Amino acid sequence: MVKQASLFSQLLCLVDGHHFEREVRRLKAERCAKGFSCWSQFVAMMFCQLAQAKSLREIVDGFGQLRRQTAPLRPGGWS
Numbered sequence: 001m002v003k004q005a006s007l008f009s010q011l012l013c014l015v016d017g018h019h020f021e022r023e024v025r026r027l028k029a030e031r032c033a034k035g036f037s038c039w040s041q042f043v044a045m046m047f048c049q050l051a052q053a054k055s056l057r058e059i060v061d062g063f064g065q066l067r068r069q070t071a072p073l074r075p076g077g078w079s
Contacts, residue, residue, distance in 0.1 A: 008050060
């Protein structure tokens with residue numbers, strides 16, 4: 001069976017999740033985080049830029065579509 005990855009998932013594969021997590025720990029970037037993790041915020045910001053989203057509703061709708069099409073977003077890429 002051939003799997004097709006979205007352009008967004010292909011771009012996320014280019015980001016080294018281990019390096020990202022290492023830098024988050026080094027900078028203590030999540031010490032005051034209450035909602036989003038740094039990875040989730042990075043993914044959301046990247047999605048907004050690529051989609052040229054102009055409103056929160058566009059972002060939410062886009063993530064809903066993406067969730068139905070792909071595996072859950074997480075550091076280290078896609079399995």
